[in-house]
Amino acid sequence: MGDRSTIVISGWQSMSYLSDVGNICWFLEPEFTKQVRRLHQSVGNAVTEDRHIVVGTGSTQLFQAALYALSPPDAFEPISVVSAIPYYSSYPSITDYLKSGLYKWAGDAYTLKGDEPYIELVTSPNNPDGSIRQAVVNRDGGTVIHDLAYYWPQYTPITCLADHDLMLFTISKCTGHAGIRIGWALVKDKEVARKMTKFIELNTIGVSKDSQLRAAKILQVVSHSCEQLGYPEDSESFFKYASRLMADRWDRLRDAVSQSGLFSLPEFMPESCNYAGEMTTPHPAFAWLKCEGGIEDCENFLRGYNILTRTGKHFGAQGNYVRVSMLDREETFDMFIERLSNIRL
Amino acid sequence: MGDRSTIVISGWQSMSYLSDVGNICWFLEPEFTKQVRRLHQSVGNAVTEDRHIVVGTGSTQLFQAALYALSPPDAFEPISVVSAIPYYSSYPSITDYLKSGLYKWAGDAYTLKGDEPYIELVTSPNNPDGSIRQAVVNRDGGTVIHDLAYYWPQYTPITCLADHDLMLFTISKCTGHAGIRIGWALVKDKEVARKMTKFIELNTIGVSKDSQLRAAKILQVVSHSCEQLGYPEDSESFFKYASRLMADRWDRLRDAVSQSGLFSLPEFMPESCNYAGEMTTPHPAFAWLKCEGGIEDCENFLRGYNILTRTGKHFGAQGNYVRVSMLDREETFDMFIERLSNIRL
Numbered sequence: 001m002g003d004r005s006t007i008v009i010s011g012w013q014s015m016s017y018l019s020d021v022g023n024i025c026w027f028l029e030p031e032f033t034k035q036v037r038r039l040h041q042s043v044g045n046a047v048t049e050d051r052h053i054v055v056g057t058g059s060t061q062l063f064q065a066a067l068y069a070l071s072p073p074d075a076f077e078p079i080s081v082v083s084a085i086p087y088y089s090s091y092p093s094i095t096d097y098l099k100s101g102l103y104k105w106a107g108d109a110y111t112l113k114g115d116e117p118y119i120e121l122v123t124s125p126n127n128p129d130g131s132i133r134q135a136v137v138n139r140d141g142g143t144v145i146h147d148l149a150y151y152w153p154q155y156t157p158i159t160c161l162a163d164h165d166l167m168l169f170t171i172s173k174c175t176g177h178a179g180i181r182i183g184w185a186l187v188k189d190k191e192v193a194r195k196m197t198k199f200i201e202l203n204t205i206g207v208s209k210d211s212q213l214r215a216a217k218i219l220q221v222v223s224h225s226c227e228q229l230g231y232p233e234d235s236e237s238f239f240k241y242a243s244r245l246m247a248d249r250w251d252r253l254r255d256a257v258s259q260s261g262l263f264s265l266p267e268f269m270p271e272s273c274n275y276a277g278e279m280t281t282p283h284p285a286f287a288w289l290k291c292e293g294g295i296e297d298c299e300n301f302l303r304g305y306n307i308l309t310r311t312g313k314h315f316g317a318q319g320n321y322v323r324v325s326m327l328d329r330e331e332t333f334d335m336f337i338e339r340l341s342n343i344r345l
Numbered sequence: 346m347g348d349r350s351t352i353v354i355s356g357w358q359s360m361s362y363l364s365d366v367g368n369i370c371w372f373l374e375p376e377f378t379k380q381v382r383r384l385h386q387s388v389g390n391a392v393t394e395d396r397h398i399v400v401g402t403g404s405t406q407l408f409q410a411a412l413y414a415l416s417p418p419d420a421f422e423p424i425s426v427v428s429a430i431p432y433y434s435s436y437p438s439i440t441d442y443l444k445s446g447l448y449k450w451a452g453d454a455y456t457l458k459g460d461e462p463y464i465e466l467v468t469s470p471n472n473p474d475g476s477i478r479q480a481v482v483n484r485d486g487g488t489v490i491h492d493l494a495y496y497w498p499q500y501t502p503i504t505c506l507a508d509h510d511l512m513l514f515t516i517s518k519c520t521g522h523a524g525i526r527i528g529w530a531l532v533k534d535k536e537v538a539r540k541m542t543k544f545i546e547l548n549t550i551g552v553s554k555d556s557q558l559r560a561a562k563i564l565q566v567v568s569h570s571c572e573q574l575g576y577p578e579d580s581e582s583f584f585k586y587a588s589r590l591m592a593d594r595w596d597r598l599r600d601a602v603s604q605s606g607l608f609s610l611p612e613f614m615p616e617s618c619n620y621a622g623e624m625t626t627p628h629p630a631f632a633w634l635k636c637e638g639g640i641e642d643c644e645n646f647l648r649g650y651n652i653l654t655r656t657g658k659h660f661g662a663q664g665n666y667v668r669v670s671m672l673d674r675e676e677t678f679d680m681f682i683e684r685l686s687n688i689r690l
Contacts, residue, residue, distance in 0.1 A: 002355040011350025011563060014524040017517075057402050057526075057549040064548070068443070090547075097547045098413070099446030172362075179359040179554035181402075202435075202442045203409070203548065204402040208556040209524040218356060 001238075005221040007214050014209035024190065025054045025197045027206030035219040036184050039174075042226040043239070044274045045151050047163040051186040052193035055207045056200060059149055059170035059183030063121075064094065064203070066166055066185065069195035070119050070143045071102040080106035083121035084136050085316035086128055086288070088147070089323075091121055108316055109136045117141040125150040128315050128323035129266055130284025132156070149173040149183075154242035156282045157273035165189060171215050173285065175222060175238070176327070181208070182215040239275065246283035249326050249333060253287055256341040263340075264290045287324040288312075293345070298322045305339050346583075350566040352559050359554035369535065370399045370542045372551030380564040381529050384519075387571040388584070389619045390496050392508040396531040397538035400552045401545060404494055404515035404528030408466075409439060409548070411511055411530065414540035415464050415488045416447040425451035428466040429481050430661035431473055431633070433492070434668075436466060453661055454481045462486040470495040473660050473668035474611055475629025477501070494518040499587035501627045502618035510534060516560050518630065520567060520583070521672070526553070527560040584620065591628035594671050594678060598632055601686040608685075609635045632669040633657075638690070643667045650684050 019029045032055060037048045056062035071079045081095050085108045095105040106112060109120050122144055124133040135144045146164040150156065152174050165188040172178035187193040200206065224230055225238040236244075257263045268282040289309070291298035297319045299311035312321030324336070364374045377400060382393045401407035416424045426440050430453045440450040451457060454465050467489055469478040480489045491509040495501065497519055510533040517523035532538040545551060569575055570583040581589075602608045613627035634654070636643035642664045644656035657666030669681070 002357040005356025006353060008351060008353050009559060010347040011566065012347040015522050017523040019524075057553070060547075061549045094547055097544070098443050101444030101446065177360050178362040179364075179551075181549060181551060181553040199442070202405075202439055204406045204526060206524075206526060208402070208526040208553040210555045210559050211553040214354060214555050221356065 001221055001225075004224075005218050007217045009210055009213065014213065017206055019206075019209060019212075024052055024193050025200075027197075027200070027209075028053060028055045029209055029212040029216065032182075032184075032212040032216040032219075035216040035223065036169075038223050039219045039226075040186075042223045043153065043158060044161055045153075045158045046148065046167055046169070046186055047161055048186060051188060052190060054185040054187055054193055054196045054200070055212060056183045056185065057204055057207050057211075058172065058181045059147065059168045059185075060090070060094065061200065061203065061207075062168050062183050062185045062196065063091075063145065063147070065196035065199035066145045066168070066192075067095065067100075067103045067119060068199040069192045070145070070166075072117065073102070075102075075117075077116075078102055078104040080104065080112065080116060080118045081121065082106050082109040082112050082118055082137065083123070084109040084133065086126070086312060086321070087121065087316050088123055088127045089310065089314035112137055115139070115141065118143075120144045121147060123147040123149070125156045125282065125284055128286045128310075128312075128321075129288035130156070130268065130282055130286065131266070132159075132282075150285055153239040153273060153275045153280070154246050155284055157271040157280045158275040159271050159273065161274075166192065171218065175218055177215070177218060180211045180215050180218075182211050243276070243280065243283070246326065247281070250283045250287075252337050253324075253326070253340075256337050257289075259341050260343045262291065262293055262295070262343060262345060264292055283326070285325070285327050287326055289322050289324050291320045291322075296320055305343055307336060307339050346566055346570075349569075350563050352562045354555055354558065359558065362551055364551075364554060364557075369397055369538050370545075372542075372545070372554075373398060373400045374554055374557040374561065377527075377529075377557040377561040377564075380561040380568065381514075384564045384568050384571075385531075387568045388498065388503060389506055390498075390503045391493065391512055391514070391531055392506055393531060396533060397535060399530040399532055399538055399541045399545070400557060401528045401530065402549055402552050402556075403517065403526045404492065404513045404530075405435070405439065406545060406548065406552075407513050407528050407530045407541065408436075408490065408492070410541035410544035411490045411513070411537075412440065412445075412448045412464065413544040414537045415490070415511075417462065418447070420447075420462075422461075423447055423449040425449065425457065425461060425463045426466065427451050427454040427457050427463055427482065428468070429454040429478065431471070431657060431666070432466065432661050433468055433472045434655065434659035457482055460484070460486065463488075465489045466492060468492040468494070470501045470627065470629055473631045473655075473657075474633035475501070475613065475627055475631065476611065477504075477627075495630055498584040498618060498620045498625070499591050500629055502616040502625045503620040504616050504618065506619075511537065516563065520563055522560070522563060525556045525560050525563075527556050588621070588625065588628070591671065592626070595628045595632075597682050598669075598671070598685075601682050602634075604686050605688045607636065607638055607640070607688060607690060609637055628671070630670070630672050632671055634667050634669050636665045636667075641665055650688055652681060652684050 092105040167186045170183035270279040270281045273280040309322035437450040491512045512531045515528035615624040615626045618625040654667035
């Protein structure tokens with residue numbers, strides 16, 4: 001779809017810092033807003049009515065903007081930031097690299113003690129293990145950031161219209177365009193949206209307009225494919241195409257795992273997908289592979305077979321787990337399956 | 346020059362997080378590097394040989410990356426960050442908004458006490474007053490960040506090839522493309538470049554490729570205009586054109602100021618500009634306007650005449666000073682000059 005999603009930007013375009021001075025998020029391109037709302041409506045994965053949209057330089061920046069917005073500004077101690085294990089391996093370092101006095105990483109949400117305020121990160125489907133998640137602490141004084149980067153039909157059945165207070169999305173996981181560095185937050189509370197905008201103002205004085213315009217174009221092409229606008233009838237939507245590729249990769253991975261007998265994978269049940277209009281099975285962006293049979297350092301074990309993975313330890317879990325990307329280039333994925341299939345003890 | 350600087354990006358282009366895996370700054374587009382080095386060579390304003398280039402989401406992100414890189418990671422107290430008054434009004438808030446344990450704003454460089462380590466920010470030409478600056482603390486344990494955003498021929502004579510350890514530039518002040526959100530650092534020390542890259546990885550997982558490619562194209566057009574490549578002989582370079590506009594605006598401002606008799610402006614001496622090959626006079630991006638005759642709140646006084654400025658207090662100075670943008674759109678600038686000329690007590 002390279003041609004349909006081509007953009008052309010002239011030298012005189014989008015020169016200003018400002019995009020939409022009447023909007024809380026004053027650096028948000030109106031065309032990007034429009035395409036974000038439209039895509040969520042086409043897919044049915046998240047509510048956008050009565051939500052403020054805040055654009056970020058990827059959802060990583062928005063995650064930090066959310067921490068800034070949700071932390072009490074004058075607390076004596078930094079607020080605790082938690083997530084249930086296994087959690088996204090970058091959360092601890094992103095939370096702590098500046099040694100902020102506003103917030104600090106406090107590890108596994110299941111082990112959070114006391115009755116102090118906290119921020120819980122809920123990634124659903126989860127990175128690394130693809131599970132569908134809900135908040136686990138659920139007590140007064142807590143706020144929740146829902147990271148829904150992987151809540152798209154190619155990864156998981158769309159079982160409901162998510163309507164949480166603060167939801168993060170990113171184009172890198174929706175279409176694969178990681179290099180654009182664009183994410184968006186759907187935010188219920190006006191004051192939170194305002195503070196997130198303030199963070200991005202202080203952090204990078206807004207977000208690239210070129211990237212917003214390109215992202216808008218790409219999301220538009222995806223919506224068109226969902227609505228079959230300008231496509232032959234019976235043509236496959238972007239998400240159906242991507243679902244088919246993911247299903248094929250997972251089939252091949254499960255075959256390889258069953259051949260060696262040394263590993264296990266999470267099992268997923270089919271569920272009714274509102275987008276597909278039928279039962280579909282989750283095919284997560286990562287495989288959370290477990291070494292069976294007493295292999296304690298799975299990352300190291302696989303490295304011996306020239307397979308590079310990330311140890312479960314980075315995700316707050318044990319070393320007998322590793323995370324494997326299911327989104328690498330075809331030739332890399334082929335090589336991974338071949339090498340994994342040939343492992344025998 | 347809209348047509349010459351147009352870029353076209355197809356949907357399949359620049360999808361990955363990665364740009365140049367062999368480079369310390371692994372998200373740096375090689376074409377952007379090439380055009381940065383070339384432009385500095387055309388203009389003669391900064392050394393790029395034996396320098397690492399780190400790209401950022403504007404120089405604001407690079408400033409924070411530099412603080413992160415230059416702060417001792419395990420110090421008991423955050424390192425002091427200082428700048429001589431009047432300093433860029435955003436430095437204090439950008440330094441302190443996350444209440445980092447690594448660094449803290451400590452105000453005017455002239456009043457820094459003790460013998461602890463420090464980081465000094467030197468903006469030259471200076472925002473807000475256009476003066477040429479050097480470090481003022483100059484003792485052991487200090488490092489300096491040189492913010493050279495305005496060190497381009499339209500603002501100031503290029504009197505020397507800057508060769509400091511850590512220099513920041515941004516396309517927003519070079520060509521006016523603020524909405525692209527691209528800056529770059531020229532960094533002597535490999536370890537500092539590596540830590541700055543790490544900061545940007547944690548902060549935004551790299552920098553928009555679309556923006557880097559567009560910035561590269563625009564810088565190339567500017568270099569071509571300097572070298573008269575593809576232009577009629579005798580054609581005016583981008584910088585000569587912009588210098589002429591700036592000189593005209595400053596002439597009009599000085600006229601208006603002399604008519605009212607209520608204000609004064611900094612005086613600048615002509616100096617030999619290596620780029621222009623002749624004596625040129627500074628024409629800064631901001632006018633540092635002083636209210637004479639006992640008016641203590643110059644911002645408020647001017648607001649009474651529908652002129653919006655920023656009080657000197659934000660820059661660590663007195664309220665009888667204000668900063669005025671010399672870079673606004675023509676019609677806004679015309680209106681400013683008209684209103685200023687008509688002020689009579």
